[in-house]
Amino acid sequence: MRFQNEKYRSATPADPTIPIRFEVRAIIAIFTLLGIFFSSWVARLPVVKSDLSVNISQIGLLLFCMAAGTVGGLLVARKVQSSLGAQRGLAWTVLISSLFIFALGAATLWANVILVCIVLFFYGASLSCTDVLMNVEGARIERSLKRTFLPLLHAFYSFGNVVGAGIGWFVGMQHISVFAHFVIIAALGILIAILAVPALNSSHSFTVTPLTLDEHFSAPTPLKRDYSLWMIAMLILFMAFAEGAGNDWIALAAHEGHQRPDADAALVYGAFVGAMMVGRLLGGPFVDLVGRAAALLALTIVGIAGIALFIFSSDVFTLFMSAVMWGLGVSLGFPLGISAAASHPTDSARRVGLVSVFGYASMLTGPPILGLFAHSWGILAGLWLPALSLLLSLIFIPAVGNRRKRQVAAEADETPAP
Structure with a gap:
């Protein structure tokens, strides 16, 4: 999901104490992580279908729950950014996404379709909110670099999709459960939230105003x-x-x-x-x-x-x-x-x-x-x-x-x- 219809305006200047190269690495890590978050779910759909004992139309319902959550996340992203700032907002949304992918693995382990639907709604919301906030930070860094940078970040999102698919292939070959797989992805998300997000040096440097x-x-x-x-x-x-x-x-x-x-x-x-x-x-x-x-x-x-x-x-x-x-x-x-x-x-x-x-x-x-x-x-x-x-x-x-x-x-x- 690459959210590109925002307007940005400057507020306070960024803290110059953090070198721009650290910010570039941090935002690349976040874009890649979001690709991994999404593809980890999609790559295990065949196993999820088997574990939940559902048919194709019910899989469509699960996808609809995630889509509905995604729309909800887009609606609340502006409030999250305006109240917390992009940096703190990203820290929270990445942590919440990690929590919900853990919960998604647990709901699949318990074979509870209703619980999976509920978790998918909130998982989709957390991912789309992260998407908006990371694009806000990407746009700010692009302006600091004074060159085109966002297309490369979106390529790293796709790279994250590839990495997530590769992890899905490996755990499938090793017959690792969906729950154990998603615990690993949740741990990776928490690690990125702890190590990468603090390297973004502007908590309130831009305000997003979606149309x-x-x-x-x-x-x-x-x-x-x-x-x-x-x-x-x-x-x-x-x-x-x-x-x-x-x-x-x-x-x-x-x-x-x-x-x-x-x-x-x-x-x-x-x-x-x-x-x-x-x-x-x-x-x-x-x-x-x-x-x-x-x-x-x-x-x-x-x-x-x-x-x-x-x-x-x-x-x-x-x-x-x-x-x-x-x-x-x-x-x-x-x-x-x-x-x-x-x-x-x-x-x-x-x-x-x-x-x-x-x-x-x-x-x-x-x-x-x-x-x-x-x-x-x-x-x-x-x-x-x-x-x-x-x-x-x-x-x-x-x-x-x-x-x-x-x-x-x-x-x-x-x-x-x-």
Whole structure:
């Protein structure tokens, strides 16, 4: 979940006693930890399903509980930041996330579905609140560095996904229980809260002011009539659906649909998030070379082919290759859509806020909806929904290119003649 529709304003200056390199290391550790927190849950979904003795639609319900908690966390993040500051807020949210992943392991051990639902709600809330606060700190550090830094941090989030998937594979191979696995992850979270968070030297240096839903949809008439912006919003909607479906369902689909062992399913998930990480690390130069629209068109086609290949995979190699293709295909949809929406000289914040609503709504509610279809059609047949979502996104890809062309033309017109 990468929360990017906040406004920041300076308050008190940062304490200069802590070198910036320590802050950089600390925020990288926090971004990586959040990726591990999320992927640890997803990588063990096949085992959780078995331990709880639930069906596919009930797994969809569990995912919905976590999604609902995630929305709740976004709503309270501003209050946490304004009352505690980003640094103290991060310390608390990381500790609380560690507590809830421990509780999640215990609830799974007791095979109590209702308790798992409740814990997942609060776990999702703590993760999304951490997401907002760490982006606030990342933006502050980026300004201190005076260079682009946030995209690299988001790549470390994906790296955390890969690490979490690798841990999930290892504990699966060793037949370690979900409870013992989550105790290890909780201990790692507490360690990061103790060692890394204090290296962030500004407890109240920035205030976050997320745009509210009322502000999103009470925009001036020109914004409402900007059809190119609405096309970008629809592009993000469909892209985020395919990304969320892969994040939440690919491990379970490998296990249930292709009868792969739990450890192999975790590795398939690792291949998916690893491909997303690579796509985000290399995406900038690729976009600079061919342009936003062309890059997104190429990757989307790769993603559609990857999902289709995943559904029809008959061997392990094809399964892993299709997961890589799927991950690459959805790696740049959300960030490029945000970038296109922000390409405006005076109104970028509201534009980003508007399209982000579509992206987060789709990413959070799409996987539970897919679970309902998977229960009726089968889990592999249900994956045609994210494939269809990517196919529909092709209609709206020209919007990101058109916006860029208009911006370049406007900048050329404003440049005085020699």
